[in-house]
Structure formats: structure tokens, C-alpha cells
Amino acid sequence: MQTILNRAIDEVRYYSCGYCVNDMRFIVKDRAVKKKEFPAGVFLLHHKKYGYILFDTGYSDMNYKCGIKGKLYNFFNPLKVKKEEEIAVQLQKDGIKPADVKYIILSHLHPDHIGDLRDFPKSKIICSMKCFRQYKKGNIKDLIFTDLLPWDFEKRLYRVRKYDYPTEFFKGYDLFRDGSVILTDISGHAKGQIGAYLPEHEIFLGADAAWGLNLMSKADEMSPPARLVQNNFREYKRSISLLQKLNEAGIKIYLSHDVIYKKDLLNE
Numbered sequence: 001m002q003t004i005l006n007r008a009i010d011e012v013r014y015y016s017c018g019y020c021v022n023d024m025r026f027i028v029k030d031r032a033v034k035k036k037e038f039p040a041g042v043f044l045l046h047h048k049k050y051g052y053i054l055f056d057t058g059y060s061d062m063n064y065k066c067g068i069k070g071k072l073y074n075f076f077n078p079l080k081v082k083k084e085e086e087i088a089v090q091l092q093k094d095g096i097k098p099a100d101v102k103y104i105i106l107s108h109l110h111p112d113h114i115g116d117l118r119d120f121p122k123s124k125i126i127c128s129m130k131c132f133r134q135y136k137k138g139n140i141k142d143l144i145f146t147d148l149l150p151w152d153f154e155k156r157l158y159r160v161r162k163y164d165y166p167t168e169f170f171k172g173y174d175l176f177r178d179g180s181v182i183l184t185d186i187s188g189h190a191k192g193q194i195g196a197y198l199p200e201h202e203i204f205l206g207a208d209a210a211w212g213l214n215l216m217s218k219a220d221e222m223s224p225p226a227r228l229v230q231n232n233f234r235e236y237k238r239s240i241s242l243l244q245k246l247n248e249a250g251i252k253i254y255l256s257h258d259v260i261y262k263k264d265l266l267n268e
């Protein structure tokens, strides 16, 4: 058994960066609980050789400044974020400057995942080729608000095209060629959505594959409006079954919108 010291990824932290409020009755049929807060989760990894890596960026006050599209989004999906909740501000407080963040993995390009991207002007950005194509199409229903993207987004972007690195559970993309961060396709909620597997720690970051661990087994109970928000419901179910398989194998799954109480995910 490796000790934490000789693993490539030696830190995994969780930050909650604003939240939105949704009515559970629009998500799962016949739910007794009505309003629920969904935090916008961000994960920080530290790689011994490559430095800090963010998995998504949560909300920022930029999310209030996205014109008419943003206003509509906020009407259906009321969001709340304070300056001190932005990931760049929270990291500064922990002694991590934006320039220390070398890579930002974007699970997908929805507003609650790219909200603070512009506060990291030096980081390399990683997203899937499929997500990139959706962004290029500019279809309003894909909810990609270009106001949130930095001016040099495309220049700093690395697009993941192929998932051919075999793991026990799926084929992935070995980000640093050392088996420490394996990205894989978990389309469904969004086309080309990426999940990140950290085999050294048996952790899987599942983004919005489901809006909560407790909702994974309730795909068939999902209400029609919530189904409409998913890009492809058949793929959504396929991604959920992958997560369930990982879960059964003892891999800890962290989703972007679950309430997570601890910050340091390697020391429970």
C-alpha cells in the first residue's frame, strides 16, 4: 500500500462556490421536500510534479452579468454567490494564487462550472472535444454562456478527443501519462461531460452525472421538465450505471451538487 507521500496526487480538496435553489418537485416526481439548495462544487487536486489542478470553477459574480440569457437562467434556477465564495478568493485565503493553478479541467460548460474561469488567466484549460463542438454550435439550449469564458479560451484550451487508456472499469484519457488522473466520458447530462478518476485514492469526480448520489437510483422517476434539461437521457442512464458500478467496487464518488461537509477529501 502506497503512503500518501509517494502518490502523484497528494491533495484533494472540496470547495463550495455559491449555490442555486431548485424545487425538488421539478426534478423527481412526487417529492415531499420542496426547495433544495444545490451547491456548486469545485475540486482542487495537487499533483507533485504538475502543481494545482481545478476540476470546475463554480459560480462567480460574473454569473449575474450574462445578459438576457443569464437573467432567464437565474429566473428558472435562482443562484446565490458571494464574492468570498468564489473559488479564486477561497484559494487565495488558503495561500494559493491563480497563477499556481496550472490546469483547469472543465467537466462541461454549464454556467455553474465555468463561472470563475476568467479569474485564472494563466491556467491551461481542458475540456472534451464533444463539449467544444457544442460550444462552437452556440445552441441556446446547451446553456453555454460565452460571457463567462476568457477572451483567449480557445488558445488555452486542450481538447480531449480519445478515451483509450484502459482501466478496470472504463476506457479513459490518462491526463499526465502517469495513471494519476484518468478522464472519461460521462455524457448524458451534457454532451461530452467529463468525469475524473483518481485511482491512487479510489475517488471519482462525477460532475453532474446526477444531481445527487441519492438521485442516482431514481433516474426513472425523473420528472419530464428535468429530463428535458438532460442532453441525452439514454446516455444519462448509461453514465449513471457506470457510477453505480464504481460505487459497488468501493470507489468514492463525489458529485458537483451534493452537500459535502469535509474540505480535505484524503483525510477523513
Ligand SMILES: [Zn+2]
Binding pocket: 108, 110, 189, 190, 208
Ligand atoms: Zn450541468
